Structure formats: structure tokens, C-alpha cells
Amino acid sequence: MYGFEAMTFNIHGGYLEAIVRGYRAGLLTAADYNNLCQCETLDDIKMHLSATEYGPYLQNEPSPLHTTTIVEKCTLKLVDEYKHMLCQATEPLSTFLEYITYGHMIDNVVLIVTGTLHERDVQELLEKCHPLGMFDSIATLAVAQNMRELYRLVLVDTPLAPYFSECITSEDLDDMNIEIMRNTLYKAYLEDFYKFCQKLGGATAEIMSDLLAFEADRRAVNITINSIGTELTRDDRRKLYSNFGLLYPYGHEELAVCEDIDQVRGVMEKYPPYQSIFSKLSYGESQMLDKAFYEEEVKRLCLAFEQQFHYGVFFAYMRLREQEIRNLMWISECVAQNQKSRVHDSVVFIF
């Protein structure tokens, strides 16, 4: 029923949409970033943030601060907001909100498994996990020796279980396997999320398919660049691309055979929306690609707020806040390590 959301959306979604738009108004502005970039110490950052919505979360932190504390507290605010929205949400919005966290869940699984492989302490690893991606039995991941066990012991109880169908092997876990597992899971997750949004229909489907397609394409490019020069075969690489997005299917064929960054660039420049991203980079450069992609993503996420009566705003808000936290982390790191000249390398202004 495209175009008719306006009639019924507010019955269940109106309150939460208002909430999320209110949250969005609290995002840091360019003026805030400008001030933050001038900070000399982490205490200055704290002082500046105390005037923003992060204030109550940081006010009881004793000096001296650490970057991790700042990031942790800022994330805590995001988590609190997310939990508040999830509590208030009804179906299908609650499922939609849960979908947003699956990405973090995958990352956490990978983090724990890799960490255990390198014999790190589980508690220490758990502290590093993203709180949005936590599930009950996450600590038990350390027990598993191979993929099959991983699935059978732990993940079968989580929402990630269906995504595992493609990577159940009895191979022992190693770095390469884990990385492939991450990407396979992510692929399955994105496709599932995409299908779910299509099922919701209306403006949600339209906006979310756009945002998810961008995400899928970005992952495809990243997989390609990261797998250049590794033992990953072309077919295996091809299998890790999600089966939707602007690049699907012809772009995937071309990406699968790329051997260096300039070939990737050649492929991507055929697609008008990505031309602008690559035109910012000089030849052979891939360092700034992340930032360029983030900037494009932020632009698209902000646009999601231009339309009303759809769920895309929740996704967009979560992503924008995460970007903001990444920015804060980068600024804090630069300030803490006295590298203020590099502050602008990775900060993506949201407004």
C-alpha cells in the first residue's frame, strides 16, 4: 500500500518516530565538532560534551579520562536510547529494530572467536564487545573448537542461526576461516534484512533498500580490496557478495576478477552514484576510501529523515549516532596522542 502509510503509520509508529527525530536533533553539529577539534586535553572534550546530551553520562567520570571511557559512555547513551525505543515498539517495528543489532552480533561473535584463538582472556574480550550485539550465551563461544561446534553449542539459540547454514564446516577455526565466516554471515544478514524490508513495503522498503544496497555495495568493494593478494579464490570471493544492490549481478562478476585497486576503481566508475566517491581519490589510493564511503553514507542517512512514515529513520539514526561515536573516538585519540593535525583525517561531519 505505498503512499497510504500516512493513514495508519502513526497508530503504532508515530510516537517512536517523534522520539527518534528528537534524538536526532541531539546529534553534534559542525560547530560542536569545530570546538571539539580545538580541545587540548581529554578533560576539555569532557567539558565540551557536558554541554551536550552526553553530559549526564560523563559527569560522574573522574579525571584523568581515557578515550575508552569516553567512547564507552557515549555508546551507553546510544544503547539506552535503543533500549527505550525497543521497549516501546510493537511489531513489526520491534523486529526491525532487532535487525539493526544483528550486525553487531556478528562482529561480537567474530571478536570472541578470534580472541579465544589468540588465547585472550574472555572477560577482557567481553568488555570490548559492542553492547548492542550482546546475547545471553556469548561468553560460551570460547568453548567451541570449530564452526560446527560454534553453531551447535551457542549460535543455534541466537537470531544468527539461520545465517549459519552456509558456513557449517568441521574445519578448525583460523583467522582466514573466521574472516570468511564473518563475511558469509554478514551477507546472509544483509539479504535477510533486505527481504524483511521488502516485505514491509511502502516507503520503508524504498528507503531501506536504498540504504542496504549501499551497504552491500560497500562491503563488496571492501571484500575485494581486502582479498587482493590473499589465497581467496575468485569463486570464493564472488560467493561473499550479497545478492542485491547496484552492483548485482554484473558488477560482482567484474569485481570478482579484480587484481588491484585501480581495477576496482575502473569497475566502480561505471556506476554513476559511486563516481563521486572515487573521483575524490587519487589513483592507487585506498586509505581515504573508508572516509569517502562514510561521508556518502552519512549523506544518504540524513536524507532518510526527509521523508515521514517509514522505519528507515530508526536505522539512519542508529547509524548516524555510531558514526558520531566513531568521530568522538578519533578526535579523542588524536587529542590524547597529540596528533591534532590528523583530526580531520577521519572525522565525518554529520550536519
Added chain:
Amino acid sequence: MDRFIDDLPPMDLMRSEKMMFVQLIIPVESAQRAVSYLGELGLLQFRDLWLRYERCRFQVKEQDFVVAFNYIHYDVFPLLQLNSDKSPFQRTFVNQVKRCGEMSRKLRFFKEQINKAGLQSSVHPVSGPDLDLEELEIQLAEHEHELIETNSNSEKLRQTYNELLEFKMVLQKAGGFLVSSNGHAVAEETELSENVYSMNDYADTASLLEQDIRAGPSNQSGLRFISGIICKSKVLRFERMLFRATRGNMLFNQAPADEEIMDPVTAEMVEKTIFVVFFSGEQARTKILKICEAFGANCYPVSEDLTKQRQIIREVLSRLSELEATLDAGIRHRNKALTSIGFHLTKWMNMVRREKAVYDTLNMLNFDVTKKCLVGEGWCPIFAKAQIQEVLQRATFDSNSQVGTIFHVMDSMESPPTYFRTNRFTNAFQEIVDAYGVARYQEANPAVYAVITFPFLFAVMFGDWGHGICLLLGALVLIAQERKLSNQMNLGIILSYFDARFFGSSLDIRYQFVPQLIFLNSLFGYLSLLIIIKWCTGSQADLYHILLLLLATVAVPWMLFPKPFILRKLHTERFQGRTYGILGTSEMDLEVEPDSARQHHEDFNFSEIFVHQMIHSIEFVLGAVSNTASYLRLWALSLAHSELSTVFYEKVLLLAWGYDNLVIRLVGLAVFAFATAFILLMMETLSAFLHALRLHWVEFQNKFYHGDGYKFRPFSFALINDEED
């Protein structure tokens, strides 16, 4: 008439206080003291000088530049406020602000600790020695250090204590499993073979165990067990995970713990469950241990030998009692420290809050060129001048400064803040008016009238002596004012007359105010008159009808036409005047400017003004009718109230009283009381208040009130304390 109005005694609340814009030049050494004295006085509103001001060049006329070069001060000109140039952390006293922030964090920490310990921080601060900020900072740091150390010590102790307690419980319960199964086995050996192996039945499980154990010592058969304790909420998942990890080759026994255990971090009591897992094989053992670790389950070894077990239990018990004594002593010590902090807490908090406010204010000040003085600017009421000067002198004297503070009045183009001196009674009405909009500087203040009319309108609508007495015992004051004022609405227009006169616009008076008054009075004033005459005699006066109607008809074109034409004429004159001399123009501009916003436009658009005046006229005529209709709510609400009370009285109370049954009478009485309290008193109060509010905001204030000023917010410790509380 003008003289009569001028001769009226001054009304304090009618016009806001006359304000002046002042500049302070304070020597650095006495700045802190001066500002804190000013905070105690609370009559000066500082302006933030760190916000960069830029001249709006296009608004400044040529000759003004000449003046500007002679008298260089940016406030002479219209200013445009830009983004703040400097971030807050680059200001002068930022370090002190940070220190205050850190101190108030520590104080919050103390408060939290005191609350957690269930102690009361004393509300009335004891008088101790006066500390200055540095001493307080050192003291706070010491206290915090001490507190954190005691906390971590007691946490460690608590941890050990918990471990021992858990060990004790595991020993008792898990030992119980083993013992009971042994005894059981000897007695009922024959039943063993018939046992159905079911996980759910405790007796069966027990006999199963005992069979395994009886088969030989655990190490020989490869059957081992791990015993431990785990949070009750995690047990189910834990068991499931064990089952999966060992592929079902294990036995899980559990029993709830008798006592709850305190979590040392959150200080909450947690319910725990004791478990014993039986399994075989070394690999399973590592797996199970890993799972235990992952679930935060604490494992404790239990000996199978009964005598050994008893011995261990005895040891554990004795150590437990020792630890308990230590823990208690620790808590007593900590509580003592917290109580002593609690005595001073309120005082310290106030002090830090004040200091922070002082430094925040000092941060609004700017260094002068020599860097030896701080320059501050702000608004204060004119009557406060002497007080402020006195305070500044005192500050200079107290801080032994060689140089006094310079305090002088300056010009400002900015509109001054609005400040009414209210008392407890008028403040309520001032707040009602402020909720609509803060009065423009020196604008007629509707609160003066609201003080009387608000209770009056409310009373008319609530309109019930009995309920009125119930509602407020102090309502006698309001009821005393319950006299019939004949004409409410004229007041708004008369106020607009005062306003117009005050702002020096005779044009508005002659061609807007007078016809408005005639129109309104000829129609509605007559109505009121009629009512009064009718009350008095019951006769009617037909003669006036036609005359008044005629007057009203004349008033409409009177309102509509002359003002725009006269404005046009004025404009032409002004335009001609400009060719002679620029100075004259600017004076004229200044003179005419406040009267109407339209004249800011340089090009004069007659049709626009005409249309505007037409809209204004139509609006007024229609508004007069609709506003009158609005006042009908006075009647409607009072009617509704009286009808409702009649209904409740007759249909509930009298009806119930008619029966000769005590129960029915009581029920009737209850319903009546309930209806009176909730519907007649609470709901009607709300609705009468709401309508009185509307009649003031819409029907009364829209006739004259601009309400676009801003409130005077002096730097005052009293206000800061109020806000915090």
C-alpha cells in the same frame, strides 16, 4: 486628560523597572570578590562578552561612522551576533570552572555513598570553619581517597567472605547429595535395578548417582564431578549448555541456596543455586570448566570423605565468623567517615555551586588591553545603582586593592530586559502573564489587572459560595472582590491608549483608539448599561439605540481611512525633508520608529498600509463580536456548575435520603461526596481556571499586549540555589 493621567500615582507593577546598561572595569585582584558580592546582591545581569559582535554595516548610516571613529564602542550600533569565536574551554577562568566541576563530582560521589549506606546527610548545615576553595579541594580529595580505599578494602573482604559463604553452602548441599545417596544406597540396595533413569525425579537421580559412585572410587571408573554455585537466573541455560557440550553425557544436580549473597559491586542480593555435575573424561572436564567460567559460576572442591568434609566445614565456619567481625568493623568505620562528611555536605555543595557560578560569570568578562583589568557589561535596574556601587567599593576594600572598580552607565541600542518587582501575591499573576509572553521593556503590564480580574473571572465561573469555601479557606480575599465590574473589555483598549501615549504616538490615538472605543462602547457598552438599567428599573431606553448604532457605524470608516492617508502625507514630508539634511532625517526616524514596525521599510507602500489598516479594522469589528461571545463562557460555566451541583444534590443525596435504609443513605452520601470533591471541586476548578486564563490571554491581552520582551535574569546566588533545588 493628559495631565490627569500624569498626576496618577506611580504603579510599580504597571511598567517594568527602568534599566540601564552599565560597564564595569574591575581590577583582576578584586574581580572574584566583586563578582561574588554582586551575586549576593543579585541585581546585575552580565552579558557574555566572548560572543563576537560584528557591525551590521549596511544598517549604519554614513554619519554614524564619523561618530563611530570618535567613540569607538561597538554597542552604539546595531549588532549582529555571530557564532561564538572561542570555545568555552579557551576562556580565562576555565581551569577554575573545571576544578569546581571536579569538586562537585566528588560531592555527588559522597552523596551517592551516603545514600547507599542508608545514612541521612544533614539538611541544616553545621557551622564549621570557613574554608576557601583550595582548602576544600584538598579536603575533598583526601576524603575521596580515603573513601575509595575503604571501599576497595571492604570489597575485597566482601569477595573473600562471599567465596567462603558459597563454599560453605556448596559443602553443605553438595555434600548432602553425596551423603544422602550413600546412605540411601545401603538401605535400599534392591530397588536399584528397578529404577527408571529419569532426569527429573530427584530420588531416581540420586540413586543413579549412588550406583555410579558405588561402582568404585570416582577416579578409577573415570567418573568425576564438579561442584559449584551459580546465579539462579542462569541455571537453565547453564544446564542446557552443559548438556550440549557433553552431548548429554553428564548428570546435573541442583539445589537452591539457603541464603542470598550480596554482589559486592552493585550491593544487591542475588539468589544462587548450588550444582553438582557428574561426568567422565578429561576433555569433558576442560569443557565444563570453560563453560563454568563463561557463566560466571564459581566451582569449589568437595571432598567425598565425610570426616574431611566436616573438618573443612568447621574451618570455613570459623573463618566466616572472623571475617564477619572484620567486615562489620569496616562498615562501622566507613559509616562514621560518611556521617562526618554528611554534616558538611550541604554547605560544601552550596559553596562549590556558588564558586562555579562566580567563575562562570567571570568567564563572561573580558580582559582589557592592559590585561590588568576585567571588563564586564550588563543590565541593572536604575534603583540598584547605589547598592551596586556600595558593593563594589566593599569588594575593593576587602581585597585590599589599590585601584577601585570603575562603574559607569553606557548607551545601548539593545532593548533592555524586563524586570518587575513582584511580591509573593503579585508574582503568581505575573507568572500567568509571563507564560503568554514577557512584556516588552516598559510596556503596560497586564498582570496589574490580572491580579484583580483573574480571581474575579474565576469566581464568576466557579460561582458557588459553598464550594468556594470548600475549595480555599483563604478564598475570603477573592470573594471580597466579587463585585460586579460593568465592563471588562474596555480596559484592554484603554490600556492600548496608555501604551500608545507612552510610546509617543498620537496618530494611533486619534484614528485608531478613539473610533475603537466608540464602536465598542456604543454596541457593547450599551449592552452592559442596559443590563444595569434593567437591574435598577426594569425599563428600557429606546432613544439611545439609534444614536449609538449610528455612532458605531461612523466609527468603522473612521478607523479605516484616515490613518493610512495621514501616514502617506507624513511620509511625503519626510521624504522632502531628507533632501535638506540627513541629520534631521535620522532624528525623525528615531522619533517615529517605535510607533510602527512598518516604517522600517525605506520605500513607503501606500496600498500595503491601507490593506493593513483594513485588516486591522475588520479584525477589530469581528473580534469585538467574537470576544463578547467569548465572555459568554462566564455565564455558561457558572450555569453548568450550578446545574451540576443541583443534580448531584437532588438526584443523589436527596434521593438516597428518601429511603429508610442506612446502606443506601451511606452509598448516596459517598457518591455525593465523591462527585462534589472530584467533579465540582477539582474538575470545575480546572475548567474555570483554564477559561479565566483564556479570557486573559486571548480576549484581554490581544488588544494591547506585545509580549516580546525578555526577562531580567540577574546573576544571583539565591536564584541559582532555587534552580538547583
